[in-house]
Amino acid sequence: MSPxxxxxxxxxxxxxxEPIRPGTTVLVAGPALSRAEDLALSLVADGTDGDGALFVSTNASAENLLDACERSHAAFDPSRAGVIDCTGRDLSGARFDAQVRSISTQSDLTGIGMRFSALYESLYADATEGWVRTGLVSLSSLSMYVDLRSLFQFTQTLTGRIDSARGLGVFAIDPTTHDTKTVNTLGQAVDGRVEVRDAEGDADGELRVRGLPDQPSGWRPFSLS
Incomplete structure (x- = not known):
């Protein structure tokens, strides 16, 4: 059942x-020392009280990613989550409450796509009204293993599947590690952008939303605790 x-x-x-319409994918862009990746994880993990949560993890093991979600989100339900672990680590002896699949190398975009489709279908079937949130952390890691053309096509494929299933996509990127052409090219495959920067005071950072309707303008502090 769709939303x-x-x-x-x-x-x-x-x-x-503000609430984001189904079928949307956003790019969460911020430097490595900001809370951009943490924010991306949060936007996905927040939904597991009823939604499915599918993570494509390129720079953290499935165990570390799930631990981070559970530490920062008291209501996080790993039984509603799936992780595609692209770090190449051996998961043969590991036990998870979440559905976990492994990829031996980040350059295997075809393998990632196949596992994504299978996991998405499983989470979609179990999610309340077909809600599934997808987090890809991160595009910057994948860019070290594949060329820009291949990465753009892969990103387009994922966003197309998310759109057709009326899901939510959250893709993290560190714009400081890419030239402007790369960031702009990958930005063409998504619907909007959430830019992240450091903040003074007690906030975890500041964000502003670009390209999406009905969102507040300007920089605003955010808190993940």
Whole structure:
């Protein structure tokens, strides 16, 4: 069952992003020392009280990613989550409450895509009203193993599947590690961008949303705790 036409994906109180319509994918862009990747994980993990959560993890093991979600989100339900671990680590002896699949190398985009489709279908079937949130952390890691053309086509494929299933996509990128052409090219495959920077005071950072309707303008502090 797909989300109702007037439904939207919502986020935690500390994250100043208005509900996002189904079928949308956003690029969460921020430097490595910012909380951009943590924010991307949060936007996906927030939904596991009823939604499915599918992570494509290129720079953290499935165990570390799930531990991070459980530490930062008291309501995180790993039984509603799936992880495609692209770090190449041996998972043969590991036990997970989540559905976990491994890829031996980040350059195997075909293998990632196949496992993505299988896991998405499983999570979609179990999720409330077909809600599934996808987090890819991160595009910058994948770019070290494949050329820009291949990465763009892969990103387009994922966003197309998310759109057709009325899901939510959250793809992290570190713009400081790429030239402007690369960031802009990958940005063409998504619907909008959430830019992240450091903040003074008690906030975990500041964000602003670009390219999506009905979002507040300007930089706003956010908190992930």
């Amino acid at each position: 109702a036409p007037d439904s939207a994906y919502e986020f935690a109180d500390g994250v100043p992003i």
